[in-house]
Amino acid sequence: MTTLLLSTYDRFFKKTGFGFNGYEFVQEPICLEQNEPIIGGSDYTTLNTYLHNISSEITETTIIPIKIRYNQSGNTSFYVGIGYQLACTNCYYMHHLCLPDCKLKFTPLYYQYLDELMNADQLQHCKSVRELASDCAIGYQRFQDDCKFYFRDTFHQFLNKLRMLKALEDIVLSDLSLKEIAYHNHFTGYNNMSFLYRRYQLSLPTIPRIFDQFSL
Known part of the structure; x- marks a missing residue:
């Protein structure tokens, strides 16, 4: 298993x-x-x-x-x-x-602010990249460059992948419906979550639901 x-x-x-x-x-x-x-x-x-x-x-x-x-x-x-x-x-x-x-390649401590940002409650609210950069007291372009270096992605692309990763755990290990999983992981809905998975050639119906394979 x-x-x-x-x-x-x-x-x-x-x-x-x-x-x-x-x-x-x-x-x-x-x-x-x-x-x-x-x-x-x-x-x-x-x-x-x-x-x-x-x-x-x-x-x-x-x-x-x-x-x-x-x-x-x-x-x-x-x-x-x-x-x-x-x-x-x-x-x-x-x-x-x-x-x-x-x-392993270790990155400078300077980028620690991005880790702190990813764990901040403010990410639960819809904020633009400019607003997030302002909250971090850093210029917009520098914020974008830092994200590209540290995450190897734009900020919003990385955030979407993080939500997809958290949703994957629910898909595999819970009995929640896909619609419930979408809202639980802050997607706007099932269609939005499905669209993001398809963008990376991942189909939601093909992901195994291990929870269903146990006679609990």
């Missing part, structure tokens, strides 16, 4: 050019079926803590996405997968993705 999940996200990233481009990950599958997730070894301390914290959120009617990143021994590690409950037992299916830090 995690292979299907990873391939779905991999296709999304390749089609949109969003996320890690040109990187190859070392993959290691991890499967656990127990109510208290315990994996031996100090390398898994962070993962064990994370799984313990989310274990209470898993019920017979929910699928919890697992996504955790941490740095260790010169590598950036990602654990991605799902947690769900079957016969009163929590099940965790994950892949461990490892990327050597030497392959």
